[in-house]
Amino acid sequence: MANAQWALQQAVYSALIGDLAVTSLLGGPHVYDDVPQGKDYPYLTFGQSSLRDWSTGSDDGAEHIFTLHVWSREAGRKQVYELMAALRTALHERALAMTGFALINLRHEFSDARREPDGDTYHGTVRFRAVSEPLV
Numbered sequence: 001m002a003n004a005q006w007a008l009q010q011a012v013y014s015a016l017i018g019d020l021a022v023t024s025l026l027g028g029p030h031v032y033d034d035v036p037q038g039k040d041y042p043y044l045t046f047g048q049s050s051l052r053d054w055s056t057g058s059d060d061g062a063e064h065i066f067t068l069h070v071w072s073r074e075a076g077r078k079q080v081y082e083l084m085a086a087l088r089t090a091l092h093e094r095a096l097a098m099t100g101f102a103l104i105n106l107r108h109e110f111s112d113a114r115r116e117p118d119g120d121t122y123h124g125t126v127r128f129r130a131v132s133e134p135l136v
Helices: 004-017 020-026 078-091
Strands: 043-053 062-072 101-115 122-134
Touching: 004 020, 004 043, 004 062, 004 078, 004 101, 004 122, 020 043, 020 078, 062 078, 078 101, 078 122
Parallel strands: none
Antiparallel strands: 043 062, 062 122, 101 122
């Protein structure tokens, strides 16, 4: 059986590495589920992902909440803010192709930026909500 969370992550990954604004700000397709050791900044990572039943009386469905993380070592938050805006533009209300599922909607929920305790790293958190249905 196909997994809706994995299908959505693959669709998001494809959208991000195919987005010129995102890859330009990252200096390449630096979007990871598992970051390679010694990776240079900036880069994006997939964070927490949750799936909830969103079925109706007649149709199956799933609600997804997923987080993307932006990592930067540039001085100040500017690079993080630019990347968070690029993520929103690349994904908010976009029709992404999911294998085995139809993406009903995809919406940006919030973005947050902060300095990490090491004092050198800036971290952005961007959360999205999506609804999908299995293809029949």
